[in-house]
Amino acid sequence: MFVSECLNVNNEGHLTIGGCDTLELAKEFGTPLYVLDETTIRNVCKAYVKSFEKYYHGNGMPLYASKALSCKELCRIAKEEGLGLDVVSGGEIYTAVQAGFPMEKVHFHGNNKTADEIRFALESNVGKFVVDNLYELELLNEICGEMGKKANISFRIKPGVDAHTHNFIRTGQIDSKFGFALETGEAFEAVKKAQMYDNVNLTELHCHIGSQIFDIDPFVTAAEIMLDFMGKIHDELGIVISELNLGGGFGIMYTKDDEPVPYENYMEKVSEAVKAKAKEHGLPVPYIFIEPGRSIVGEAGITLYKVGGKKEIPNVRTYVSVDGGMTDNIRYALYQSAYTVVNAGKADKEPDEIVTVAGKCCESGDLVQEHTKVAKVEVGDTLAVLSTGAYNYSMASNYNRIPRPAIVMVKDGKARIVVKRESYEDIVKNDI
Structure with missing residues (x-):
């Protein structure tokens, strides 16, 4: 069903990675969040x-x-x-x-x-x-x-x-x-x-x-x-x-x-x-x-986002806005790289809605994926973008002074932070 063997669906219909419920990971560690198996x-x-x-x-x-x-x-x-x-x-x-x-x-x-x-x-x-x-x-x-x-x-x-x-x-x-x-x-x-x-x-x-x-x-x-x-x-x-x-x-x-x-x-x-x-x-x-x-590392990683808004433009497209974007994944803006997007809380449901996943940066080109099919999205849902272990954190930036996400490593149902989330203080620490 998924691009990586470390991904699965639990009894609640939630996406899991390395035995960890992605919704629980998002709740415990915040979003955006890189997760590696x-x-x-x-x-x-x-x-x-x-x-x-x-x-x-x-x-x-x-x-x-x-x-x-x-x-x-x-x-x-x-x-x-x-x-x-x-x-x-x-x-x-x-x-x-x-x-x-x-x-x-x-x-x-x-x-x-x-x-x-x-x-x-x-x-x-x-x-x-x-x-x-x-x-x-x-x-x-x-x-x-x-x-x-x-x-x-x-x-x-x-x-x-x-x-x-x-x-x-x-x-x-x-x-x-x-x-x-x-x-x-x-x-x-x-x-x-x-x-x-x-x-x-x-x-x-x-x-x-x-x-x-x-x-x-x-x-x-x-x-x-x-x-x-x-x-x-x-x-x-x-x-x-x-x-x-x-x-x-x-x-x-x-x-x-x-x-x-x-x-x-x-x-x-x-x-x-x-x-x-x-x-x-x-x-x-x-x-x-x-x-x-x-x-x-590519298929071993996913990125979790929280949906903050949904904008439907009749006969054009539906934008779903997430709390990350080109600051944590610039590959779509650079290469138009294709990704698989999953509504993590409805991973057992068939993808039935075509959306464009938009980032939060003040930039028209800040898109994570265009015209991608996911299970119906509502504000507050958690989206998972798969195969983001490579060249995502590495190419991340502080554009718009957005802090870089944390990286969490998962194994056998347990999670630990291996790179801490940046704070606002980290953003300004080198300013004079």
Whole structure:
């Protein structure tokens, strides 16, 4: 019935997540409210780890892409489940440090790392710098020299693969702010240049072709292109790159129309391509990394809202206004992202009313979902928007000086706060 197995309906007809009644959660913790199911998160982590054991004989590691949802509790879970971490800012590094994450298992991404962030990453003993451009390579080498450090690095490569996703979240094609292009020879020249620097050690190549991808073929093609490039590096420069990071981007189910590929199928097909290409080029099979983020936390999360008003415009549409919106979920405004909306107190009823869920911001585009079907809505009802575990809290803002919601983790019918709700005092604390 729902997009995630952690969701159910109790005897009262209420939506439940992780065994907790969503109406009770809304009453106890307030709304808007992010809710995450811990068991779902851990099960996906375990599935990724197990797939590496099955298809790569343990010769690899999944990295949790923390930009999907970065907080101390998620870092702790990733650590306990044997994952590494993919970070993209000083703030995400700081969160990992504060959570006690093993920093040698952290990869630092970003197309414009600042000098301060690089120094902080080196001080924190981050395991790998994913270098995005020549300017960064030079800056990193210089700062390492000043600090008496040597950094293990990876190069982010644009394999030129069209991932068939939204233009804003396609990152593997040549026209992208990220990475070194293969087509122009830029990537090969970067590899040669890295050998000239004393304070960096090139151990890995990285690629990422986009997000919310439902087709295995682009991942397979990208892996083959990357192995061919590793073969060229070996043949022409005599250098063996021992590690390959194939990024993330695995699609999840937001609505019943989505058909995500089982992650094990992806791992099996890509591993076959990696092994075949390594053999073709006479290379050892590289140590493999992937960077799942959305697929770990996306379906594990929901957002709860309270309905504050209902506005019917005859022959146009019916607006249902909630106490959140683009401040806690900007993805509809950015991408027109589709979501499943459930009237949480009538989860056992058939959806019979078409409404547009509107946020409370002073912005016409502040919509959570348009023309979506739900069980008849009344003022005071609790609405649940499903599959909001990824890129919702992470992209939340204080527009209109609205405080960010709390995050509650649920497991086996019990709930606990893992990120506190912001207060008005939090909003003004940095004002002078």
